[in-house]
Amino acid sequence: MNSMFKRVALVARHSKPQVVASLISLADFLTTHGLTVLVDRDSVSHADAGRYPLVDRADLGKLADLAIVLGGDGTMLSVARLLAPYNTPMVGVNQGRLGFMTDISLHEMFTTIEAILHGEFVPEDRILLNASVQRDGVEVASTLAFNDVVFSRGATGSMIEFEIFIDKQFVYSQRSDGLIVSTPTGSTAYSLAAGGPILHPSIPAITLVPICPQSLSNRPIAVNDSCVVEFVLTRGVDSRVHFDGQSHCDLQEMDRVLIRRYRNPLRILHPVGYNYYDMLRHKLHWGERLL
Numbered sequence: 001m002n003s004m005f006k007r008v009a010l011v012a013r014h015s016k017p018q019v020v021a022s023l024i025s026l027a028d029f030l031t032t033h034g035l036t037v038l039v040d041r042d043s044v045s046h047a048d049a050g051r052y053p054l055v056d057r058a059d060l061g062k063l064a065d066l067a068i069v070l071g072g073d074g075t076m077l078s079v080a081r082l083l084a085p086y087n088t089p090m091v092g093v094n095q096g097r098l099g100f101m102t103d104i105s106l107h108e109m110f111t112t113i114e115a116i117l118h119g120e121f122v123p124e125d126r127i128l129l130n131a132s133v134q135r136d137g138v139e140v141a142s143t144l145a146f147n148d149v150v151f152s153r154g155a156t157g158s159m160i161e162f163e164i165f166i167d168k169q170f171v172y173s174q175r176s177d178g179l180i181v182s183t184p185t186g187s188t189a190y191s192l193a194a195g196g197p198i199l200h201p202s203i204p205a206i207t208l209v210p211i212c213p214q215s216l217s218n219r220p221i222a223v224n225d226s227c228v229v230e231f232v233l234t235r236g237v238d239s240r241v242h243f244d245g246q247s248h249c250d251l252q253e254m255d256r257v258l259i260r261r262y263r264n265p266l267r268i269l270h271p272v273g274y275n276y277y278d279m280l281r282h283k284l285h286w287g288e289r290l291l
Contacts, residue, residue, distance in 0.1 A: 003117040007036045009064035011079050012043040013071030019095045020044050023070050027052050029110055038064055061086035076101045077244045080146040080266045084128050089267040098283050100188050103270055112271045122274045125265035126185045126201055127225055133249050134256045141249040147186030149259055152178040154238030161235035166227050176213035181229055181259050196220045231257040
């Protein structure tokens with residue numbers, strides 16, 4: 001095969017045996033076409049991997065030209081944060097539930113992947129967020145988020161109080177259950193459930209969506225993704241900040257969290273004919289055309 005990609009990394013949702021079987025079938029398909037296949041160590045066992053080399057997930061971005069993820073959006077999120085530093089593109093095969101990012105169906109996997117390897121795809125760049133937790137002027141945690149950075153009240157049940165600054169300008173103080181700082185990708189996730197707007201991935205924006213604010217005048221706002229958002233916790237005994245819902249950091253009062261757009265976007269490769277609005281209409285069960 002005359003492919004623009006030579007080394008392909010495969011990642012699967014390990015909890016489902018049928019997904020592992022699909023991964024091995026795809027690995028065989030790619031190998032017969034002359035490509036080098038690397039398999040994520042967390043996705044399959046040594047016995048299932050057989051002749052394919054197992055690689056630590058953190059190393060996939062620097063070793064592969066392309067990553068193919070078989071699973072749902074949760075798997076895509078965990079892989080995206082690791083690929084972005086290396087500008088390694090990603091393709092998603094849907095074996096989860098909704099699958100806002102995994103837009104290749106299993107029964108079309110081989111034909112669609114073959115077309116993508118030949119350069120027939122629609123590229124789309126998605127921004128990530130870089131969050132830095134600072135305590136007494138010292139950074140205590142730093143990580144990336146592809147969907148959102150979420151501040152929550154923790155297990156105590158009491159509301160938290162915080163202040164928001166954008167580019168060092170005071171915006172508001174708020175008493176609520178928390179706040180969602182979302183990318184356009186994350187705008188169809190927790191942010192949407194909390195009443196936030198859906199942002200097309202091409203819009204250079206970050207949304208701030210309150211979670212059950214005490215004052216009903218606190219509404220979601222969108223800011224340019226070049227802005228630096230600063231969260232200052234002024235009151236909250238058991239508050240936490242979550243990153244894509246897959247990791248978290250406990251916060252103390254007067255902690256500051258700085259959130260900015262990460263330097264590299266993540267490139268997702270969609271099949272030819274992909275349409276964002278078609279995807280939304282299908283996933284969210286919107287009405288079809290009347291005429």
